[in-house]
Amino acid sequence: MYEEDFVDETPVAFEVNGRKFKYKPLTAKDQNEMLKDFFYVDSKGKMQKNLSALNKHRTMNLVSVPYIKDSEWIKMSKEERFELIGKINPSIFTKIIEQIDKIEKQGSDALKKSSSP
Numbered sequence: 001m002y003e004e005d006f007v008d009e010t011p012v013a014f015e016v017n018g019r020k021f022k023y024k025p026l027t028a029k030d031q032n033e034m035l036k037d038f039f040y041v042d043s044k045g046k047m048q049k050n051l052s053a054l055n056k057h058r059t060m061n062l063v064s065v066p067y068i069k070d071s072e073w074i075k076m077s078k079e080e081r082f083e084l085i086g087k088i089n090p091s092i093f094t095k096i097i098e099q100i101d102k103i104e105k106q107g108s109d110a111l112k113k114s115s116s117p
Contacts, residue, residue, distance in 0.1 A: 011063045014099040016092060022064035023100055030061065055093075058100045059085045 011022040037053040060078035064070050067084060076084070085093070 012103045013064075014103065016095040016099060019066040020064070021062055021066065021096065021099070023058075023103055024061045024063050025103055026058070026061060030057070033057075055097050056082055058097065058104075059093075061100075062096075 007025050007027045009024055009027065011024050013020060013022050015021070034053065034057040037057070038050055039047055040050055042048045060082055062081065062085065063073075065073060065085070067088075068076075073081065085096075
């Protein structure tokens with residue numbers, strides 16, 4: 001009952017420039033844990049988004065990358081994973097983030113469709 005309210009945590013495969021990645025969609029728990037890093041108060045007292053923190057947390061949810069064996073990737077901490085991903089070309093990194101955004105948006109769109117009258 002209400003299965004559509006839950007995130008399907010099955011890793012989603014995508015490609016960037018012919019390289020294969022897998023990403024585990026964010027759950028409410030994941031998102032809640034990153035909120036402390038994702039928002040900050042600027043010098044004018046306004047709440048602002050920290051996009052670099054968001055990108056970092058999202059790339060930490062990659063469960064497979066073409067740069068290292070999956071067995072080695074799984075053994076790495078999320079911080080170590082980001083250290084590796086942080087070394088790639090910025091244009092590739094941007095494409096990875098764009099693909100992750102699409103995956104997250106598809107989950108949101110599916111929920112919107114299921115709750116429409």
